[in-house]
Amino acid sequence: MRDITSLLVCVLLSICIYGISIMYYFHIHFSWQGVQEACHIGVQILQNLGNPALKLKSYMALIFASLPLIVWVIFSLMGNAKPKGNYGNARFANEKEIQAMGLNYESGMIFGCLNKGRDKKLFIRSNQPLSTLIVAPPGTGKTASIAIPNLLSLPQSCVVLDIKGELYQKTAGYRQQKLHNKVLLFSPFNDENTMFFNPFDNKVIKEMSFVQRKKLADQIAGTIFVGEKGKENDHWVISAKTMFSFFALYAMQKFGHTTLAELAQAPKKDYYNELQGDYLQMCQIQDEDTGEFERNPKEDTLKAFFLQVANDESIDDIVRNQARQYSSAAQNEFASIKSTYDTFMAVFSNPQVARAVSKMSFDYEDLREEHISMYIVIQTEDMDILAPLIRILLESMCKKLLTKENNDPNKFIYLILDEFVRFGKMPFLLEMPALCRSFGLVPLYITQSYEQIKKYYGEDDVKIIRANVAYQVIFRMNSFEDAETLSKMIGDFTREKTSTSKGNLDMLKQNISTNAEGYKLITAQDILSNPMDKIYILVGGFLNRPIKADVNFWFKLKEWQGADKIPYIPPETQSQEVVQNLGKDLVKENKEECNVYEYKFRGLKGY
Known part of the structure; x- marks a missing residue:
């Protein structure tokens, strides 16, 4: 004008x-x-x-x-x-730009939705094998709008960290009966546990060379024996780690298998029945009356065992040399190593845990070839006890799956890692965003704040995971520092600032000047005050084009009304036919009693 x-x-x-x-x-x-x-x-x-x-x-x-x-x-x-946007050109993405970012409205992981009217939604989704980070405080709806909707819509295999058991209770039955998934529950302290995990099972290690077995033993030892922050290189922890690798390698070479429960008892085990020849005689005494040799209760069978292993030519030299060192170790030092070993391995002495790690009830590749829902349910009070076991499970599984490339979307494996930081430091998780694209693994990291990640991983690792993830979903935050960081990531847009100055004769003399200035597209205050039903979605490579979207609460969709009421039916108690019939009866009952929408999984396309 x-x-x-x-x-x-x-x-x-x-x-x-x-x-x-x-x-x-x-x-x-x-x-x-x-x-x-x-x-x-x-x-x-x-x-x-x-x-x-x-x-x-x-x-x-x-x-x-x-x-x-x-x-x-x-x-x-x-x-x-005058160049446009010389202070920044950030702006909100439109629908065409959303698709140009590699997102779609048809299939894949759900981040949020665009409300197009009372009964019409477009679900913002990604069917790419890329990682996602969600940082949001409790009560913001990240479980009800991200974790549960994806478990109710993704037919592919899912591995779920579930601290409260809420995800298992609300989605296991639906995934079993509607998405035709095989459901596994790994909850060692729960009588309903249906999954067993043993990384040293014969079917896992039978094709491995000694080098591969040593790598496996060292990897698991490094996961179990983790020193306190600042004491990662503590002598006793490192020595206990070496002892674990020794016993694991010996058992794998000698017997072709072992378990974590057996390894927990290894330094305290009575080896009398495994001793032979001269090493057996070391632990025997001759009866003065009969002249027969019988066990000498005063002799420690562990030292004789080490000597026997040191001279066993069927065992690799690395194991034999370690046994030779233990056979001549100072008693006090060896006792301290055993004490440290027992402290870290105590969890595997629990009978319920020992049962859960007694065998291997699945193959890692089953997650690709079949559709499996694996729920890892750990109660908060058991977290410190079972965290090492969960770290072993996740690390063994992911590293094995990262050895075979996969680009088939039907064989993608979704990792819903809710509160992953509470299980302790898992460095391999930070490598996943950079590697997962070629192997069809799709990690979804969910945590309450960046400070939680810093606590367990350190500030540098926070920067790494933030830089490597492809997607970020921003809910309302309570931390100004976190909100300001995200605001800076999105950047500024350029706006014109007009100033008017007038002389004494206002009607005859005035000066109008226009200057450009940069202004945050989304301020830290915007994020701190974000409504409960609104989110921002950031896409790597398009950070200056954030998507302003609506929160997708699962219980507000007709397709999923009553989905949490469908129970999981253990296969051993019902034939497949009974399971299917029961599912039909439940749907019919829910329709009659609740007058809800008929259950028909429609792939959740925009409707």
Whole structure:
């Protein structure tokens, strides 16, 4: 509007200058009659432009008349030449840009939705094997709008960390009966446990070379024996770790299998029945009356065992040399190593845990070839006890699955890692975002704050995971520091700031200046005050195009009403036919009693 006004002023000024110039060059006296004569001459000049008979003074009048317009054009071009967005060009993404980011509205992991009316939603989804990070305090709806909707919609295999058991209770039955998943529950202290995990099971290690077995033993030892922060290289912890690798390697070479429960008892085990020859005689005494050899209760069978292993040529030299060192170790030092070992391995001495790790009830590749829902349910009070076991399970599983590439979306494995930081430091998890694309693993990291990640992983690791994840879903936050960090990541947009100054004669003199300035598209305060039903979605490579979306609460969708009421039926108690019939009866009952929408999984396309 300001440009149009200035143009009109310049046109009027040019007309006035044109008339005055004609009166000057043609010596016309200023009067009403003179003005009329000047207008007549001005029209004739315009009509005869290009005529050779037209005198120079006619062109001079035109030149002076055009000066205001020339000045206006120059200033207009200068204003337009000012680069747009020189302080930033952040803005919210539109629907076309959302699809250009590699997202879709049809299939894959659900982040949120766009409400298109009372009964119409577009679900913002990704079917790419890329990682997602969600940082939100308790009560913001991250479980009800992210974890549960994905468990009710993704037919592929899912591995779920479930501290409270809420995800198992609300989704296991639906995934079993509607998405036709095999359901496994790993909850060692729960009588309903249906999954068994033994990383040293014969079917896991039978094809491994010694080098691979040693790598496995060292990997698991490194997961169990973790020193306190600042004491990671404690002598006793490292020595106990070495002892674990020794016993594990010996058992794998000698017997072809072992268990974590057996390894927990290894330093305290009675080896009398495993001793042979001279090493057996070391633990025997001759009866004075009968002359027969019988066990000497005063002799420690462990030392004889070490000597026997040290001279067993069927065992690899690395194991034999370690046994030789233990056979001559100082008693006090060895006792301290055993004490440290027992402290870290105590969890595997629990009968319920020992049963849960007694065998291997699944193959890692089953997660790709079949559709399996694996729920890892650990109660809060058991967290410190079982955390090492869960770390072993996740690390063994993920590292094995990262050895075989997979680009088939039907064989993707979704890892819903709710409150993953509470299970202790798992460095391999930080590597997942950089590696998962080629192997079809799709990790979803869920935690309450960046401070939680810093506590267990350190500040540098927080920067790594934030830089490597492909997607971030931002709920309302309570931490100003976290909100400010995200605000800076999104960046600024350029806006014009107009200032007006006036002199003493306000009506006759004023100065208007326009300056560009950068301003945060989403301020820290916006994030701290974000409504409960709104989220921002950030996509790697498009951080300056955040998606403003709606929270997708699962219980507000007709497709899923009553989904949490479908119970999980253990396979051993019901035939598949009974399970299917029971599911149909439950759906019918829910329709009659609750008058809810009929259960029909429609792939959750936008409707």
